[in-house]
Amino acid sequence: MDMIMMSMLLLVGLLVLLGAGLWVAFALMGVGWIALSGFTSIPAGDSLATALYGASTSWELAALPMFIWMGEILFRSRLSEDMFSGIAPWVGHIPGRLLHTNILGCGIFAAISGSSAATAATIGKMSIPELTRRGYNREQILGTLAGSATLGLLIPPSIILIVYGIATEQSIARLFVAGILPGLLLIALFTGYVMIWSWLNKDEVPEETQHLPFREKLKHSRRLVPVLLLIVGVIGSIYGGLASPTESAAIGVLLAHLLSWKYGALSWSTFSQALAGTVKTSTMIAFILAGAAFLTTAMGFTGIPRELAAWIGTLALSPYMLLFALTLFFILLGCFLDGISVVVLTTSVILPMVEAAGIDPLWFGIYLVIVVEMSQITPPVGFNLFVLQGLSGDNILKIARAALPYFLLILSGVLIITIFPAVVTYLPNQMGQ
Incomplete structure (x- = not known):
């Protein structure tokens, strides 16, 4: 229950910061700072510096x-x-x-x-x-x-x-x-x-x-x-x-x-305008990525992703119920973390229970990526929503509402590959082992 309360508290905190008009990157960093200061003994300042440097120097x-x-x-x-x-x-x-x-x-x-x-x-x-x-x-x-x-x-x-x-x-x-x-x-x-x-x-x-x-x-x-x-x-x-x-x-x-x-x-005009537009858009995305990297670091130190994954493992679910629970779990994590972070933080804990349930790890990888796709258009940290907001100037809630049918379509894609796993495994099986 404490784990769930921590998750809800951090989610509410993020919504409050975003609703107050704070820049997305600062809102993400703020929630990360709250997570580290309130629930761990890790120095928030040191972690912030390390996360920002690591995110900004990625090849x-x-x-x-x-x-x-x-x-x-x-x-x-x-x-x-x-x-x-x-x-x-x-x-x-x-x-x-x-x-x-x-x-x-x-x-x-x-x-x-x-x-x-x-x-x-x-x-x-x-x-x-x-x-x-x-x-x-x-x-x-x-x-x-x-x-x-x-x-x-x-x-x-x-x-x-x-x-x-x-x-x-x-x-x-x-x-x-x-x-x-x-x-x-x-x-x-x-x-x-x-x-x-x-x-x-x-x-x-x-x-x-x-x-x-x-x-x-x-x-x-x-x-x-x-x-x-x-x-x-x-x-x-x-x-x-x-x-x-x-x-x-x-x-x-x-x-x-x-x-x-x-x-x-x-011309020099179009070249300079294109370069200036590139700097503006790239800086926006890189800044959000830096904030997300710090939040990811903070979430890792709190242990919330690992504890949620381990808790699901104790429920002894059937393969279909396990996938249903994991889908909800990954969508929830998508409210806090970017897709790669979801994979890195949870795979080591989840994969053993997936293999124990008889689920093909190759198939599970594609399933995981499709579910993570949904998190890209899931408020409040759906990264595609922020990118489109920066490009279009439209309200984030309007973009999220426009993306909702496609969220449901991706969810139906998850259902289809679950019922017909050959959609994933057919081509790799033609390659052999």
Whole structure:
């Protein structure tokens, strides 16, 4: 009971700080400070300094501003409009029309970055102003972005799958392959929902004004070539083993600048504006990450995640009930911690009980990542919500409400892979052991 009371007290404290208008990073640090000062004997100041330094010197963090810079260049060079113009003739007669470009764009970029935040920032930087200009429903613009950007955690290369593979001694290659079909499943669920919503809300979707023959569609699609070349350059450098994700991000920035120069959009003004926008967005994300790192450190010292996991283990649940309890547990942790921290703090305690229940550790890894995806759009610390708030300027509660249907769709994805585990295990089994 003390553990539950501590968790509720910290959650209420975070809500109070955020409700008072405190910056998100300061609110996270404040709750971490309360946790360390009130429930442990650990010096809060020393822990804060260590956590902030560790979070700001992470090599993986270097890819984030590079991908954001690429998005800024694409946005300011109007290549984003070229992308929409190239896709529009093909999706113009599908219910939902250009809303599908958010879903497909996030799915493609997820295969480039492996980061949910980078996916939300890059695709959002391009699509929010463009879809808003075209008159699409604001809530659906934000909802499709918030939900689809979570694919950055699942579709390979995924940083969180690498962390899970190392922690559990699972094959990272097999984990990557296992994430492909569930990723496509979530894309299908998001697309299906947008189509159904569009059928029910026809007045909210702008009318398609162009009715082009097939040859004209192909002609318009030529405007997609620059964007496709950029994607091929970035993805090819990763999957060809020529570059790491961070190095490929630098390649993406270079290609984006070359494309911008070729199409006459690169000038000192656009370059400096893109750089300033990159600094602003990257600083916002890095600052929140630093606050989250300190809160994660504090939660680790309080022992709350470990105690909650151990408490679940004492209940002697059936496999399905165990997964149900773990789903609630991970969603609760998502209110406090980022996804990688959830994996690091709980895997060593939870995996033995999972294996004892006869659950495949490979399957459990994908399940865990999908559940962690939900925490990315779960208030009050849903990281995608904060990224989109910084990009759009909309109220965090409005964005959370827009993301709610996609939270439920991801939850239905968890249910589907639980009933049909072959969705996860089929492709890895074709690879052999």
